[in-house]
Structures are given as structure tokens and as C-alpha cells.
Amino acid sequence: MTKKIVSSIKYIAIFSTVLLGIISCEKDFENVGVGLVDNELFTTESQSFEVVAYNENVTRSQISTSNPHLLGVINDDKFGLLKSSVIAQLSLGSISFTDNMSIDAVVLDIPYYTTQLENNSGGTPNFELDSIFGKEDEEFMLSVYENGTYLNNLDPLDPTQGKKYYSNDSYTKKDLLYSGLFKPNANDTVLYVKRNFLDGDANTVDDTDTIKSATISPSIKIPLDTTFFRTNFIDQQNSGAFDSNDNFKNYFRGLIIEADGTDGSIMNLAMSNATMTFYYSNIVLTDETTTTGDLNGDGDTDDEDVPVKTKQTAIFPLSGVITDTYNRDYSEATSDIYTKLMSPDTSNGEESLYIQGAAGSIAVVELFKGLDETQFEEIKNKNWLINGAKLSLYIETQEDTIIPQQLFLYNYDAHTQILDAMTEASLREFEGVLRRDDDNKPLKYEFTITDYISEVLKSDESLSLNKLAIKVAHSSASFSDAPTSTLDTIVKDYSWNPKGVVVKGNNLINTDEQRLKLEIFYTVINE
Known part of the structure; x- marks a missing residue:
């Protein structure tokens, strides 16, 4: 290919010194040629x-599991209405189901991206939410459903390739697990869990747990329907669905966290650190290391192998495939x-x-x-x-x-x-x-x-x-x-x-x- 004069070798010897000056000025195009006007060999110009x-x-964007994920509703005069929802798989938690289990709470916990500010005057941690856009004080509807669509890691048409997920993909919504109005809250750092089943009476609160993360940072805390998990988890303990993580992901195909409304805010969330946590009570047999007091009322404290109902926790991480859907409505734009x-x-x-x-x-x-x-x-x-x-x-x-x-x-x-x-x-x-x-x-x-x-x-x-x-x-x-x-x-x-x-x-x-x-x-x- 014939080279044009812009790259011709024959000018290198003549202009090597000049080029060094030109390159050094490349950041400021307006000054190219300053001090060189009198040089008769060339002229610097612009056009x-x-x-x-x-x-x-x-029409669509590819969604990566490891990227930030959008959740919320935002309405902009120029760009119209955007609603974004999250679809996520869960991994099997470390839990052994028994007929004696009683669920106190099932909580979906999604951390915000935050910046910690100086503590308040009382020493309370103070946070500012990052990566949040729109009207933070305006509520939008937030709902959580059981996902009915299997999320495959591999492309079914070419199993040698990973499956790609896009923002306009559709998913089947099954049972509704939660629905309510929501707005972001930088002070949402503590979860209180009422323990109702330690004495076997669901009508009384036997204890209240105060749950804080190790960093005491804020997160979205969504209470899910405990009856659903009693029916679909505990009562299915012998179905084989919980024998392996693959079986579990095929049986329980994850959650759809859906945002809806006409305005509000939209958030980038750290979904990789999100969890669904079971807070439950279960009967265990005491041993010498856990025996305290007279547990069975026989007058002594030698109460090894006494069945006692205890507070327990099981964490199901949101992991595997995590994707989003974006829903745009340009008719809302002015x-x-x-x-x-x-x-x-x-x-x-x-x-x-x-x-x-x-x-x-x-x-x-x-x-x-x-x-x-x-x-x-x-x-x-x-x-x-x-x-x-x-x-x-x-x-x-x-x-x-x-x-x-x-x-x-x-x-x-x-x-x-x-x-x-x-x-x-x-x-x-x-x-x-x-x-x-x-x-x-x-x-x-x-x-x-x-x-x-x-x-x-x-x-x-x-x-x-x-x-x-x-x-x-x-x-x-x-x-x-x-x-x-x-x-x-x-x-x-x-x-x-x-x-x-x-x-x-x-x-x-x-x-x-x-x-x-x-x-x-x-x-x-x-x-």
C-alpha cells in the first residue's frame, strides 16, 4: 500500500526536532505551531x-452477574421512565430441615454501596448512600416473587459457552413473597428478629435478636413470607431438592425483585453480597458443653441429651446467575x-x-x-x-x-x-x-x-x-x-x-x- 505524505520516511530527518515539539503540545491543539510561525519549511493550520x-x-444491554445491578424507578423529563428489577439465583445454605423446625423470619438482605461519614454526636455510625439517582424521598413499589424460569450458566445451544443474559429477557413470576412501598434508607443498619417459638407458643415473643452486620453498614431488609418457606422448604425436606446445590437451584430457581411505580429513585446495589437468611427455632439435644441450669426439672443440672428448642440461623447467598431487566417508557418524557x-x-x-x-x-x-x-x-x-x-x-x-x-x-x-x-x-x-x-x-x-x-x-x-x-x-x-x-x-x-x-x-x-x-x-x- 502506497503511504501518503503523513507517514513518509523522507521527512523524518528534516522534521524530527519539530515533531518532538508538536507531540509535546498535542494536549493543547490551539497552541500547535506557536513559536514556529517564521519557519519557512512548513505551516501549521487547522480546518x-x-x-x-x-x-x-x-433495545437491550447484556447483563453480567459480577457487575453492579440496578433496582428502582426513576422518571426524568428528558429520558422518560426507567424501571429496573433484579433476578437472582440462591445457593443452598447450611441447614438441616426437621419436622420440629419453626420459622421466626426469612429476610432478604441487600447491601447498599455506601460511604461512611463522621459519626454522629452520640457516636452512632453515619453513612451516605452511593450510586443512587432520582428522588430518594419518594416511595415506589417493591415486590419479591419466586422465579419460575431456570437460570442456566451455560448456553443450551452451545454448552461450551456461557449463557448471555440481556436486559429485555422475560422471567416467570410465581408466588408473591413480599410487596410494599419502599424508599432508600441510609439508617437501615439494624434488624430486629422476634423469636416466637422457643416455648412453642407462636402468640408470645420469647426473645428479640438485634442483628447488625460486621461493618454496621446499611442494607435493604425485606421480610419474606414464612408460610411459603414452611411449605416449600421444610415440608419438602425429603424430596431430594436439598441434597445438592445443583438440585436446589433447579428446584428453587431464585427470586425476582421487582420495582414498579411512576417515579422514585434507582440504585446500583452490591448484589454479590446479598443474602436470604432463615431465622428459625429447632430442637437439639444438649451436651456437656451446652448444658446450663436445670433443663428438665429433675433437681440437678446434669441434663445431657435433653431436647431443647434453640435459636438458629441459616444463610442462603445470592450467587450464581444474577441479572436485571430494564423497562423504559419514553411517553413519560417531556x-x-x-x-x-x-x-x-x-x-x-x-x-x-x-x-x-x-x-x-x-x-x-x-x-x-x-x-x-x-x-x-x-x-x-x-x-x-x-x-x-x-x-x-x-x-x-x-x-x-x-x-x-x-x-x-x-x-x-x-x-x-x-x-x-x-x-x-x-x-x-x-x-x-x-x-x-x-x-x-x-x-x-x-x-x-x-x-x-x-x-x-x-x-x-x-x-x-x-x-x-x-x-x-x-x-x-x-x-x-x-x-x-x-x-x-x-x-x-x-x-x-x-x-x-x-x-x-x-x-x-x-x-x-x-x-x-x-x-x-x-x-x-x-x-
Whole structure:
């Protein structure tokens, strides 16, 4: 392949010193060429090129068990209504069922993500809930069902591959285990369990346990229907369902934790640390180490092998497959997002671009629009040395507060990282991090795509362009949009960040300065 002048070896000797200066200034494109104006060998210039950018609806996102999970309801003027529910398998707890068991409580416990603040004046731990969005003081309906759909770890069509779960999958709801109004509570750090069956009389409270986690951090505590577990767990003790973890997961297929309503808040939750706990009483035979007092009323304390009803606990971790469902309703939005997602103007582009995670929407960008093949070839033959190229997305409403801190740009056609994701990652230029103005208001996101544009302009192929896409960036311990190695090129379709932002597109009329366009900074060799 014939190389264009942007990479030609014959200029390396002449411009090696100059290039060092150019590279050092790459972060500040506006200053490229400062102090070099009098050099007669070259000229540094810049030029803007038209792009077409429009919205695309994301109908589903892949859900990973190890990623943060969304639960709740949020209603946004621009993006409409989002409801997210969680579906989770349970692992078999360490428990031996007997006919003498009596269940005091079954509690589903889901920890919040929190930050511990300074203790209150009385020394009480003080927490702030993290990763929660929307109206925290507004209640929404929270229900828990038995899941009737088997959650398979392997793909039934190809057992050599893990099964993929998506946000638009459907699940069968069976018995209702809980339903009630809910709102997040940073002070929910203690659980009180009434023990009713120690004396065999369910009408009396024999003792009350105060349950705190080791970290005393807040969590969602949901009381489940004890009658259901008596019928479906204790009374099925000889069915074989509890002989192994595989048998158990096939018999009891997990929980559906469903959020419903018209507004409220939505939370990222630490589902990997969630549990379902049995608090129960059971008859055990005492031994020498547990005997205290006269247990059988025979006048002495030598009461070994006396049957005594004791308080016990069994924990069933939420583990295995954990997934979410996202339910969106754009009719609740006061904006024109529905029209822009369902009927995007792919020819002229849009004035506003809606970018949101959680199976929301992305922006698609087509470069060098308006140029025919001949015009594009003329640009490629202009002897440009590309110093920088960037896309700037200005935020439409600076008063917005629930906006993502970072966007991510990638190759839309191939669904892969572009070259700059590797070469510019250490400089944090490519990443599309939110930039603020002098008043600390959100201003814009900026992407550096210098290497991508250089590759395009030195290619011999005509109009060798791909569409680009911009989505909300995601990062967790198990997955990040940013590449982790030179072989990490495939962009995953995970999307658990519910934040969204509206940015200005290319089809603006009165604010040309903030219109989305491609800016290229280059050096021209004076021959």
C-alpha cells in the first residue's frame, strides 16, 4: 500500500526536532505551531469538517452477574421512565430441615454501596448512600416473587459457552413473597428478629435478636413470607431438592425483585453480597458443653441429651446467575426523545443527541459528510502531517446534575475500540471525560482521535471510513470500556449506568461555535 505524505520516511530527518515539539503540545491543539510561525519549511493550520450525528435506540444491554445491578424507578423529563428489577439465583445454605423446625423470619438482605461519614454526636455510625439517582424521598413499589424460569450458566445451544443474559429477557413470576412501598434508607443498619417459638407458643415473643452486620453498614431488609418457606422448604425436606446445590437451584430457581411505580429513585446495589437468611427455632439435644441450669426439672443440672428448642440461623447467598431487566417508557418524557430515537434524521443529523446508559440510547457519528470521493481524495493528497484531531460535544443544559462523568467513543460498524483508545489512554485525552467551565458547570466532553484520522487519511482505500458511536462509559472491577491490553479491542454491550446527558449535535442553526464537528490540526510542508 502506497503511504501518503503523513507517514513518509523522507521527512523524518528534516522534521524530527519539530515533531518532538508538536507531540509535546498535542494536549493543547490551539497552541500547535506557536513559536514556529517564521519557519519557512512548513505551516501549521487547522480546518473543520462537517459530520452528521444522530440518535439510536438501544433495545437491550447484556447483563453480567459480577457487575453492579440496578433496582428502582426513576422518571426524568428528558429520558422518560426507567424501571429496573433484579433476578437472582440462591445457593443452598447450611441447614438441616426437621419436622420440629419453626420459622421466626426469612429476610432478604441487600447491601447498599455506601460511604461512611463522621459519626454522629452520640457516636452512632453515619453513612451516605452511593450510586443512587432520582428522588430518594419518594416511595415506589417493591415486590419479591419466586422465579419460575431456570437460570442456566451455560448456553443450551452451545454448552461450551456461557449463557448471555440481556436486559429485555422475560422471567416467570410465581408466588408473591413480599410487596410494599419502599424508599432508600441510609439508617437501615439494624434488624430486629422476634423469636416466637422457643416455648412453642407462636402468640408470645420469647426473645428479640438485634442483628447488625460486621461493618454496621446499611442494607435493604425485606421480610419474606414464612408460610411459603414452611411449605416449600421444610415440608419438602425429603424430596431430594436439598441434597445438592445443583438440585436446589433447579428446584428453587431464585427470586425476582421487582420495582414498579411512576417515579422514585434507582440504585446500583452490591448484589454479590446479598443474602436470604432463615431465622428459625429447632430442637437439639444438649451436651456437656451446652448444658446450663436445670433443663428438665429433675433437681440437678446434669441434663445431657435433653431436647431443647434453640435459636438458629441459616444463610442462603445470592450467587450464581444474577441479572436485571430494564423497562423504559419514553411517553413519560417531556422532550422529543421518542421521535429522535424512533425516527432519527440520518441524512442531516440532529440538533440534540441523547446519550444514556441502561439500555437507553447512543449517538452515531459519520465523519466528512458532504464530501464526495473526489473531494476526499484531494484532502488525502494535501501533504498534511496530522498533529491532532478532536470531536467536542457541548452539553445542552448546564444545570443538569445527574449526568455521566465520562462518555466512550468506538467503531460503530465493527463494534471495536479505535486506535486512540490505546495510544491516548495514558494521556487521558481520548476518554471523553466531562469538562467544566470556570463556574464549575458541566461544559463538554472531548475526544482525541488523532491516530484514527491519520490512519484514514493515509489509506489508499477510497472513503475508508467507519461510523463512530458514543455511549455512556462504564467501569467496574470486572469490566471497563477502556482497553486493558492491545488485544482488548471488542466493545462489550454492558450498560448499567443509568445516567444520561443531552449534547448538542451537528444540525444547529444559531450556535455554530458549539456545533459538533471534526477539527483537524495539521502541518503543511512548503515545497
